[in-house]
Every structure is written in structure tokens, then in C-alpha cells.
Amino acid sequence: MYPLKKALEILEKTPLCNSCLGRQFALLGMGSNNPSRGHALKLVLTMTAAYTLRENPDEAIRILKILATNGMFQPATETLQKEGIELKEETKTCYICSGLMTKKKEIAEKIVSALKNYDYRSFLIGCHVPPSLTEKDDELKASHQIDTGESVKAEFNREVGKLVSAITGKTVDFKNPDVVAVINLENLEVTVNSNPIYIAGRYLKHVRGIPQTRWPCRACKGEGCPRCNGTGKMYTESIEELVLTPILEETGGDEGKFHGAGREDIDARMLGTGRPFIVEIKNPKKRNIDLQQLQEKINTHAQGKVEVHSLHF
Known part of the structure; x- marks a missing residue:
């Protein structure tokens, strides 16, 4: 057979x-x-x-x-x-993985530890396989004309994903996971990438003289100079900064982007129902946040200059 x-x-x-x-x-x-x-x-x-x-x-x-x-x-x-046959003591290791494939549980636990500071419902596992390991596996398949196998990467991602799911109770999502954990199989270091979250709402601008987004200094291009008092900005604050700062604090994100639906002049106010906006938070650690509390935090931080309402994901 x-x-x-x-x-x-x-x-x-x-x-x-x-x-x-x-x-x-x-x-x-x-x-x-x-x-x-x-x-x-x-x-x-x-x-x-x-x-x-x-x-x-x-x-x-x-x-x-x-x-x-x-x-x-x-x-x-x-x-x-x-049968009375004793073999000479000879320690051998697997030609392809050198024992790495026996460390799946250890790797899964390492990934779970790396994910403990993140809010997530779904995840995906990825891995960087040492080229030497892949080459050995491919050479074996080629030399024995094997077309019934799979790659090391496919096995690791699947089996470690099952273990992480069993430990955490979270689900694997291949299309749109909250977080992606990538294990480097050479040094067993884990990198976590948290997919962005988007928060939309409307803002009102009650005072004049505030730009919608951060405006780099024309003289130094944002580097900081005497003209801008070292701030790197034409204006000390912007709607973008007033809104993003509390959101980044709340989500633990690395950075954020503010997108307004159009813009008003710097010396104009924005009243009525306000202007729609959406913010993108990159690599957030917290995803399950109370938007009502966040709204209050933003409005307190803005000190009446800017007000947001109707926040939603």
C-alpha cells in the first residue's frame, strides 16, 4: 500500500x-x-x-x-x-524540524501570553518558517515524489491555532480577525498585530481659529523651529488632536487618523448637528470600549472648544 x-x-x-x-x-x-x-x-x-x-x-x-x-x-x-536485540545508544533528531514540531503547545502558550493585553473575539495565527526547514521539507517531497503532503507553515498555523482557541475560548477567523499573532519559528518570538477599529460620529466646533487637522509649520515642515516655538505646528491644537488624544488613551492604539466629511474654514464655527467624521485607530489593545464614556471623555478634554456626539462603531 x-x-x-x-x-x-x-x-x-x-x-x-x-x-x-x-x-x-x-x-x-x-x-x-x-x-x-x-x-x-x-x-x-x-x-x-x-x-x-x-x-x-x-x-x-x-x-x-x-x-x-x-x-x-x-x-x-x-x-x-x-527478541534479544539491543541497539547501540544513538540519539537522533528529526531531519526536518530538529524537534520543533513537539513544541506546539509551548508555542501556543507563548502566543496566549502575548495576547493577554489585547481585547479580541477572534484571531488568526501566522508563522515565519526558517528557510532551512522549508528547504529540507521540500527536498524530501521532491526526492520521494510526494504529492500528498502539506507545508510546515500550514500545519503550524492550523494546529497552533487549535491550541490557542482551546486555551482562550476565542475563535479563529481567516477573513477578518481582531488580532493576528505571528510566531517566528527561528527564535520563538511573537508579534501581535491588532487590526484597526473605526469610530464614527459628528463634531461641533464652538470656537474659531482651530483647524480640522494638525497643520505642520510651513517653515520647518513639522520639525520644530523658532517660528512655531518648537511645536512643529502652525496652530497649537486641532480638532483631530482634541478628538484623537482621548481615543488613543482609551484604546491603547499606536496611532490614529481623523477623516472629516469635508471641512470648514479655520475661522469658521461648525454648529447645528455637526460634521460627520470617522477615526481609524491602528493596533488597538482595547476594542470593547464604552462609547458613551468615551464621548464624555473627549468633550471634557476639548474644554468646550469642540464637542462630539453620536459615536458609533
Whole structure:
């Protein structure tokens, strides 16, 4: 049968852990995982060899030795020991991952720790795979003409995603996740990217002389100079700054962008129902915020110069 024959052919030349062996047959059969596939292949090969010990002992022992060494498979080692065959102590590691695939739980816990400061309902896992690891996996597939496998990246993202979901109770979202956690498999460092949030509303401008957005100094282009008293701005404050500052404090975002639906002159007021606006907050840590409290915080911060209302996501 193809999987068994191919698995033995691979292990004859290359030491592989259960995950890296099973991954070569990932497209065969659903409802399982690569470690289970790899273990199952090694177990059936061990059982078959054990069954043929009496009929063809030399071939059976040869296969068991391959499984015990390159397969790093304890049942094969114990089967040999039962036959009075002791192997030399030889520590082997997986040719492709060097043991990395056994650290999925550790990596998942590391990601969960990195996510603890973020509000999120959904997430997605990504990873940076060392080129050497990918090259070894691709070379193995090419040399053994394997077209039933998947990539290391696909396995890691899926399986670690399942573990993170089980630990946190959050759901994986492939289209529009709240946060994306990327693990560098070379140094196991985690980077979290929180997708932007958008808050819309209307603003009123009760005083004249305030621009809608930050206006860089014409002389220094925002660098700071005597003309602008080192502020880098033509005007000391703007609607953008008065509105964004409290929002960034509340969400823990890295930066924000203010977009108004049109604009009024600097020396004009904006009364009536106000002008529609929307703000984009990049990499927010808090997403579940009370917009009524935020509205009050913005209006208090603006000290009557600017007022916002009707905030909504």
C-alpha cells in the first residue's frame, strides 16, 4: 500500500518525527492530524514486521531497526528488545524540524501570553518558517515524489491555532480577525498585530481659529523651529488632536487618523448637528470600549472648544 511503502522508503534514508512523517500524507484522510498519521504509519509498520519475524526474520529485524532509529519509535525498540536485540545508544533528531514540531503547545502558550493585553473575539495565527526547514521539507517531497503532503507553515498555523482557541475560548477567523499573532519559528518570538477599529460620529466646533487637522509649520515642515516655538505646528491644537488624544488613551492604539466629511474654514464655527467624521485607530489593545464614556471623555478634554456626539462603531 502506498502510504506504508512510501513511509518506509523515507525512513530508510531520513530520521523523522511523527509530525514530519505524517505531514507527507496530510491530504490522505480527514479528521486526523499529522502526529497521529506519523504514529499510525510507524505502528502498522512495526506490527507488520513483528508479524513476519518468524517467516522472514532478517527483513523484519531490518525494518524494526529502521523504525527504532530513524523513526525514533519506542514500540519498535521494545519489539527488538523482546527478541534479544539491543541497539547501540544513538540519539537522533528529526531531519526536518530538529524537534520543533513537539513544541506546539509551548508555542501556543507563548502566543496566549502575548495576547493577554489585547481585547479580541477572534484571531488568526501566522508563522515565519526558517528557510532551512522549508528547504529540507521540500527536498524530501521532491526526492520521494510526494504529492500528498502539506507545508510546515500550514500545519503550524492550523494546529497552533487549535491550541490557542482551546486555551482562550476565542475563535479563529481567516477573513477578518481582531488580532493576528505571528510566531517566528527561528527564535520563538511573537508579534501581535491588532487590526484597526473605526469610530464614527459628528463634531461641533464652538470656537474659531482651530483647524480640522494638525497643520505642520510651513517653515520647518513639522520639525520644530523658532517660528512655531518648537511645536512643529502652525496652530497649537486641532480638532483631530482634541478628538484623537482621548481615543488613543482609551484604546491603547499606536496611532490614529481623523477623516472629516469635508471641512470648514479655520475661522469658521461648525454648529447645528455637526460634521460627520470617522477615526481609524491602528493596533488597538482595547476594542470593547464604552462609547458613551468615551464621548464624555473627549468633550471634557476639548474644554468646550469642540464637542462630539453620536459615536458609533
